[in-house]
Amino acid sequence: MIGGVAWSTLGDLTLRHLYLAGLPLLIGLVLSVPLGWLAARVRWLGPPLIAGTGLMYTIPSLALFILLPLVLGTQVLSDVNVLVAMVIYTVALLTRSVADGFASVPAPVRQAATAMGYGELRRVGAVDLPLAIPVIAAGLRVAAVSNVSIVSIAALIGVSQLGQLFTDGFNRNAMGPILVGIVACVALAVALDALIVLVATLLTPWSRRRVPA
Template structure:
């Protein structure tokens, strides 16, 4: 109860700062995922459509994902000619990581579409672009959105590291707690909010998948 009262007191005094950190965290976590998701669709299509693209793109995505996030955040200001405190550095870094994950899941999803279904759609007069949006992409969504869930939850976690270079987000609460000799309330608040964000976003993506792919639920019920 003592810790709970300390948390309540901390929120009463620092409530505005916590809300601001929460909004910053959501922005830094979600914007890169949205950008990466949009970019992953044509890249995933190219990986499936052109065999020679597959190996270099997937190999590069694997290599990129092994780069330590803090090292990338420190390198980007020099590459982009921006201030180290510029939030765009975090957006670019997390977009790179998200894209590395989503290109592979998008390619896997498109490859999972039954060739017979594609042939039937083509025989019915679907041109490539129309078929891609009406058949290929919808049928690949379960795999694509599974990758999106992983990328989103990963981003929520990675944003906290940005606090080490002075950029906002819930990671500020962790560093503040450490600076105050492991003062528990800000650390607990930051941890609870980070987990809550990850859970809520994951549930929203699952609900979106159920809404966009009703046929998958029919298949499961059988």
């Protein structure tokens, strides 16, 4: 027990939280890469695409959780609502990051790759995308941290994860579970953040500092 919360409960809720915040992060990333590439590549499409996805971010999370069943035809208590909402927020944040990332690739590098005979798509995969990783990773870190925080609000509509500790604690007038929940949320956010930094560093060995001789 810690702060009136059983370890096993804490473990289960943390895993649920990771699933609800982490899976949308991956799906959102996969969706944002082509969207961000389009925004960076097609001049007239960029501003409306980024403004449009950004607009989704203005919808308060509780409202989005409640409205999605209306659109998706799902049950109010379904995980799917939370997952879809988090995908929407991830895409809203990441599309801009990915577009910025592609824009950060130096034009001479892109032109050199084209001159060597890369086709557009192959070049994007082999040259542009790897070089855009640092900027995309920065956006992904923001998305990961805010996803973890937002998911906890789903406790208000009865979807269980770490946020459930908040509502339980509040209903029982007990500070313990709330504090445990906050610490667990922050820890999860920090862990996800560190994981993204690690993966980005492994994927971009060229941007690491020179190894001392």
